[in-house]
Amino acid sequence: AQSVTQLDSQVPVFEEAPVELRCNYSSSVSVYLFWYVQYPNQGLQLLLKYLSGSTLVKGINGFEAEFNKSQTSFHLRKPSVHISDTAEYFCAVSDRLNTGKLIFGQGTTLQVKP
Amino acid sequence: DTGVSQDPRHKITKRGQNVTFRCDPISEHNRLYWYRQTLGQGPEFLTYFQNEAQLEKSRLLSDRFSAERPKGSFSTLEIQRTEQGDSAMYLCASINPGQNYEQYFGPGTRLTVT
Numbered sequence: 001a002q003s004v005t006q007l008d009s010q011v012p013v014f015e016e017a018p019v020e021l022r023c024n025y026s027s028s029v030s031v032y033l034f035w036y037v038q039y040p041n042q043g044l045q046l047l048l049k050y051l052s053g054s055t056l057v058k059g060i061n062g063f064e065a066e067f068n069k070s071q072t073s074f075h076l077r078k079p080s081v082h083i084s085d086t087a088e089y090f091c092a093v094s095d096r097l098n099t100g101k102l103i104f105g106q107g108t109t110l111q112v113k114p
Numbered sequence: 115d116t117g118v119s120q121d122p123r124h125k126i127t128k129r130g131q132n133v134t135f136r137c138d139p140i141s142e143h144n145r146l147y148w149y150r151q152t153l154g155q156g157p158e159f160l161t162y163f164q165n166e167a168q169l170e171k172s173r174l175l176s177d178r179f180s181a182e183r184p185k186g187s188f189s190t191l192e193i194q195r196t197e198q199g200d201s202a203m204y205l206c207a208s209i210n211p212g213q214n215y216e217q218y219f220g221p222g223t224r225l226t227v228t
Contacts, residue, residue, distance in 0.1 A: 004156075032215055043118075043205060043219035044157070051215075090156050099170060100145060100215050102207075104156030 002027040006105035021076040023091030031093040033074045038088045118220035134192045139208030151203040
């Protein structure tokens with residue numbers, strides 16, 4: 001079984017500042033890793049994913065994440081945030097055993113202040 | 115490619131009534147997933163289909179819940195004898211496993227049970 005822990009429920013940050021949203025996972029098997037963003041009253045949009053290869057993954061809207069196998073982490077970063085980045089961010093894992101189902105963390109609310 | 119669509123977007127019902135939601139996946143996607151998201155939480159896996167076959171059901175899917183995908187295209191999720199605890203956002207997602215397990219989410223159906 002897999003589990004995901006997002007270490008911060010809320011992250012307030014000023015516009016143009018850097019941000020890191022933390023994610024740790026637990027799994028007895030190899031996993032794929034994802035970050036999704038959810039704007040109010042909308043579905044989820046994929047920001048980036050790690051499947052294999054380079055541990056630094058770049059996604060949309062200037063976000064990137066680094067897979068650290070030894071620390072079982074997949075933290076999301078952005079060097080300079082915008083007001084429009086205010087949203088809920090979810091880290092998720094799926095097993096590589098062909099089901100494809102996602103196990104999500106509880107989410108981190110990123111609030112960008114002017 | 116019009117994306118994943120869900121209908122209705124919002125549903126208000128009285129406790130004890132039955133409700134049915136519909137999901138139309140991206141046309142070439144043969145896998146379809148249902149998730150439930152309660153306020154302030156990450157989505158939780160409910161069930162998934164490969165074509166018309168329902169391959170896995172979460173223990174969250176009580177006997178009052180049933181899902182179908184009769185022709186391997188659209189899917190329905192029915193909740194019988196709704197309870198206030200069923201109030202949540204119900205999300206549908208679809209994938210083409212050949213596309214690296216990236217799940218495409220619909221906008222969700224928000225259910226309120228009064």
